[in-house]
Amino acid sequence: MKKKYAQVIVDNKATSTDKLYTYIIKSSMLDMLQEGMRVLVPFGRGNKIVKGIVVSIEEDYDNKYNLKSIIDIIDDKPLIPKDLIELSLWMSKEYLSSYLSAFQVVLPPGNYKEVQTIVSIKDTFKLKHYKLNSLEQKIINLLKIKGNNLKLETIKEYIKNSNINSAIKALEDKGLIETTLEIENLVGKKYEKYVSLENKSISYDDMVNIIGTRCYKQLEIAKYLLSLKGEDISLKELMKKTNSSLSTVKALEDKGIINIYNKEVYRTPIKGNIPKYKRQLLTPKQKKCVDEIMNSIKGKKEDKKFLIHGVTGSGKTEIYLHLVEEMLKFGKESIILVPEIALTPQTIERFVGRFGDNVAVLHSKLSNGERFDQWRKIKEGKVKIAVGARSAVFAPFNNLGLIVIDEEHENTYKSSMNPKYHAIEVAEKRCEQTGACLILGSATPSIESYYKAKNGKFKLLYLDERINSSEMPKVNIIDMRDELNRGNKSIFSKALYKAIDKNLRDNKQTILFLNRRGYSTFVSCRQCGYVVKCNSCDIAMTYHMKDNKLKCHYCGLAINPPNICPVCNSKYIKYFGIGTEKVENYTKKMFPNAVVKRMDMDTTTKKGSYESILKDMQNKKIDILIGTQMVAKGLDFENVTLVGIIAADTSLNLPDFRGPERTFQLITQVAGRAGRGDYEGKVIVQTYTPEHYSIQCAKEHDYISFYNKEILLREEFKYPPFVNIISIIIYGEDQKLVMNRSKEVYKHLLNEAFDINYKDFKKNIIGPYPAPLEKIKKNYRYQILIKCKDDELEDLKRIVEWVCILNKYKLDYQGIKFNIDINPNSIM
Numbered sequence: 001m002k003k004k005y006a007q008v009i010v011d012n013k014a015t016s017t018d019k020l021y022t023y024i025i026k027s028s029m030l031d032m033l034q035e036g037m038r039v040l041v042p043f044g045r046g047n048k049i050v051k052g053i054v055v056s057i058e059e060d061y062d063n064k065y066n067l068k069s070i071i072d073i074i075d076d077k078p079l080i081p082k083d084l085i086e087l088s089l090w091m092s093k094e095y096l097s098s099y100l101s102a103f104q105v106v107l108p109p110g111n112y113k114e115v116q117t118i119v120s121i122k123d124t125f126k127l128k129h130y131k132l133n134s135l136e137q138k139i140i141n142l143l144k145i146k147g148n149n150l151k152l153e154t155i156k157e158y159i160k161n162s163n164i165n166s167a168i169k170a171l172e173d174k175g176l177i178e179t180t181l182e183i184e185n186l187v188g189k190k191y192e193k194y195v196s197l198e199n200k201s202i203s204y205d206d207m208v209n210i211i212g213t214r215c216y217k218q219l220e221i222a223k224y225l226l227s228l229k230g231e232d233i234s235l236k237e238l239m240k241k242t243n244s245s246l247s248t249v250k251a252l253e254d255k256g257i258i259n260i261y262n263k264e265v266y267r268t269p270i271k272g273n274i275p276k277y278k279r280q281l282l283t284p285k286q287k288k289c290v291d292e293i294m295n296s297i298k299g300k301k302e303d304k305k306f307l308i309h310g311v312t313g314s315g316k317t318e319i320y321l322h323l324v325e326e327m328l329k330f331g332k333e334s335i336i337l338v339p340e341i342a343l344t345p346q347t348i349e350r351f352v353g354r355f356g357d358n359v360a361v362l363h364s365k366l367s368n369g370e371r372f373d374q375w376r377k378i379k380e381g382k383v384k385i386a387v388g389a390r391s392a393v394f395a396p397f398n399n400l401g402l403i404v405i406d407e408e409h410e411n412t413y414k415s416s417m418n419p420k421y422h423a424i425e426v427a428e429k430r431c432e433q434t435g436a437c438l439i440l441g442s443a444t445p446s447i448e449s450y451y452k453a454k455n456g457k458f459k460l461l462y463l464d465e466r467i468n469s470s471e472m473p474k475v476n477i478i479d480m481r482d483e484l485n486r487g488n489k490s491i492f493s494k495a496l497y498k499a500i501d502k503n504l505r506d507n508k509q510t511i512l513f514l515n516r517r518g519y520s521t522f523v524s525c526r527q528c529g530y531v532v533k534c535n536s537c538d539i540a541m542t543y544h545m546k547d548n549k550l551k552c553h554y555c556g557l558a559i560n561p562p563n564i565c566p567v568c569n570s571k572y573i574k575y576f577g578i579g580t581e582k583v584e585n586y587t588k589k590m591f592p593n594a595v596v597k598r599m600d601m602d603t604t605t606k607k608g609s610y611e612s613i614l615k616d617m618q619n620k621k622i623d624i625l626i627g628t629q630m631v632a633k634g635l636d637f638e639n640v641t642l643v644g645i646i647a648a649d650t651s652l653n654l655p656d657f658r659g660p661e662r663t664f665q666l667i668t669q670v671a672g673r674a675g676r677g678d679y680e681g682k683v684i685v686q687t688y689t690p691e692h693y694s695i696q697c698a699k700e701h702d703y704i705s706f707y708n709k710e711i712l713l714r715e716e717f718k719y720p721p722f723v724n725i726i727s728i729i730i731y732g733e734d735q736k737l738v739m740n741r742s743k744e745v746y747k748h749l750l751n752e753a754f755d756i757n758y759k760d761f762k763k764n765i766i767g768p769y770p771a772p773l774e775k776i777k778k779n780y781r782y783q784i785l786i787k788c789k790d791d792e793l794e795d796l797k798r799i800v801e802w803v804c805i806l807n808k809y810k811l812d813y814q815g816i817k818f819n820i821d822i823n824p825n826s827i828m
């Protein structure tokens with residue numbers, strides 16, 4: 001037989017070994033081995049046996065000299081489908097990450113090295129009627145003797161035969177056994193006793209013959225089981241439903257009518273009962289949107305990428321739900337991405353409330369056991385819908401039809417860990433590979449996505465009205481400088497105070513938004529100007545009143561607030577700036593009869609606390625809800641008629657080119673929480689820069705004008721989408737070393753860029769300079785930014801890889817590290 005070769009990623013962390021290794025596939029393995037399976041291979045000089053993943057199988061290989069062979073195949077089925085293998089290979093190139101970290105995100109959660117295939121007998125009845133060959137019979141016997149649910153590894157230990165894998169596959173194809181995945185060391189699977197009919201096609205008369213006419217109770221149970229039409233039922237439920245005792249059920253087992261077995265129950269991250277979410281009849285505008293998308297899907301057109309720009313409350317979620325339903329009709333699977341599960345419980349509830357058991361939920365707060373179970377449900381085809389945060393884009397479906405990215409403008413879609421991927425880009429790639437349809441949705445699309453839509457890369461669909469044509473809320477801008485001049489130094493402008501007061505009297509709910517948690521945002525000496533900063537981060541520390549501590553929001557360090565200035569010994573220590581905690585205290589003081597609750601990272605650390613606040617909000621037990629971004633997203637409460645934005649400028653003043661965009665998005669999104677029901681909504685925005693276009697456009701709910709202004713500035717100052725940015729942060733504990741190495745890196749980048757004739761390289765390779773966040777967690781940070789056009793990006797990435805990662809110039813990188821990000825969220 002012809003020889004074949006496998007490219008393998010071996011499990012070895014050293015960066016010097018981060019490449020694909022080629023192994024010979026022995027002829028006995030040729031039939032079995034597939035891409036995505038794990039194998040055992042000899043590695044290194046000592047031929048240590050290590051695990052690896054096969055990423056491709058080649059007919060031929062140029063350099064056959066000295067190749068080693070694969071020792072054994074671990075899995076009976078691929079751990080990941082082929083398109084995900086390709087996707088990881090693409091990611092490692094696209095985002096300059098190692099193979100290992102690129103694969104980490106597509107492999108099963110937890111430690112993929114410990115994934116085990118578990119083999120169990122599926123159908124004892126059928127088994128009696130099959131002629132098995134001797135190897136198959138041996139396996140079945142072993143399962144019977146050693147107990148069901150055996151590790152494939154264990155079977156291989158007992159029965160030494162190189163054809164085990166194919167025998168297992170043959171038994172599975174016949175429907176006699178079943179294999180599932182499990183992670184060793186993880187809290188074990190949960191089992192429950194289940195009951196099935198021995199012979200699923202048995203008739204009632206046959207049953208009576210076996211059971212005997214006088215065993216009424218047993219007959220009743222038998223009848224009930226027949227009514228389930230072949231479906232199994234948990235023992236507990238059966239006893240409850242038929243009001244019978246364990247001994248009666250056991251009697252049926254003894255007579256060979258039923259089979260009592262252990263069934264795995266999946267750990268579920270969805271707590272409590274989620275109410276059914278009723279299917280809505282689409283409005284004409286929603287229907288037009290769904291039709292257009294479905295037509296293009298059926299038409300097998302190339303352009304299956306859409307951007308739905310729909311104002312807040314226009315019913316985008318219902319459109320997603322209908323599209324998922326259409327997919328189910330075709331037997332296709334859907335992935336729904338949401339910014340952060342914990343922040344968008346209403347969206348999850350709607351999907352689970354509509355599709356129930358057909359939904360897997362994936363997010364970062366799951367326990368390892370829960371996460372693995374959700375992953376396995378997807379992998380084993382038990383569900384057709386996955387809802388989750390960023391990483392759910394890698395859900396291992398085999399027949400993907402749709403990826404939806406809700407609130408596509410959110411920055412949580414970009415990973416800050418390796419591989420530093422953007423979920424939109426990955427989703428685009430995955431849709432191209434699988435032919436699935438991509439839907440992005442937002443009331444405030446990111447400038448990049450809207451630009452792509454305008455240039456025909458996405459098809460733009462527009463929903464300009466709220467459901468039931470309820471009005472967009474009226475937005476009032478309050479100039480806080482005027483308030484100061486009039487002698488009002490408090491947190492609330494006069495207008496906001498009055499509006500809250502009126503809203504309380506009208507029995508309506510209010511949301512107050514401020515994008516900063518804590519009490520005071522910095523603490524300073526009035527005598528000498530000293531500001532208390534974190535020792536490790538060189539960033540002003542925030543005062544938290546509840547535990548009377550100064551905290552660093554970057555590294556979490558907490559210290560006692562000083563009584564006297566450590567520099568000049570003066571006693572005049574003053575607390576400046578406002579955070580949500582202060583707003584809460586102040587609001588309680590001003591409106592002592594109102595029920596005031598705060599929702600931010602500090603009040604929602606306990607499990608379930610977030611949900612309980614939302615529930616109280618839903619049940620109108622809260623009058624005023626104060627919060628950070630957490631109150632800005634996706635919340636849909638009909639009784640909220642007033643939204644107050646305490647300080648709209650906080651995001652505007654950041655040294656980052658996305659400042660105006662973030663400001664516009666935040667105001668529009670928070671404002672969108674008001675007046676979603678039958679009552680008119682009102683929004684009050686407090687600001688020191690009322691004339692700024694991002695605030696003015698948000699006031700008019702005018703995304704288009706905002707986009708038109710912003711896109712001109714992006715072009716003028718060379719920012720995305722007109723250029724790509726490669727950010728290189730060089731960091732380490734020794735400031736001087738970091739500075740010097742940065743200069744060397746910069747010099748080599750320049751030389752390389754010159755060699756490839758990169759235009760304007762001196763102007764477009766910027767730095768090195770201290771990063772805007774100069775010191776974080778004891779590390780000094782220097783930054784180099786590279787700006788380049790789309791068609792230059794590949795070349796420049798290779799240069800960066802050459803100089804920084806592969807270190808082809810053999811610079812001394814001891815004591816420094818790199819953080820390389822292609823098109824980062826922010827350049828701080």
Ligand SMILES: Nc1ncnc2c1ncn2[C@@H]1O[C@H](COP(=O)(O)OP(=O)(O)OP(=O)(O)O)[C@@H](O)[C@H]1O
Binds near residue numbers: 283316634
């Ligand atoms: N066709 C429909 N008929 C009746 N009610 C609907 C319909 N579609 C949506 N709704 C309701 O309208 C409200 C707003 O819809 P939804 O929350 O989906 O809007 P959205 O566009 O996702 O808003 P946002 O961008 O602010 O999150 C919800 O309460 C939803 O149940």
Ligand SMILES: [Zn+2]
Binds near residue numbers: 526527530566570
């Ligand atoms: Zn001082």
Ligand SMILES: [Zn+2]
Binds near residue numbers: 552554556
């Ligand atoms: Zn710190």
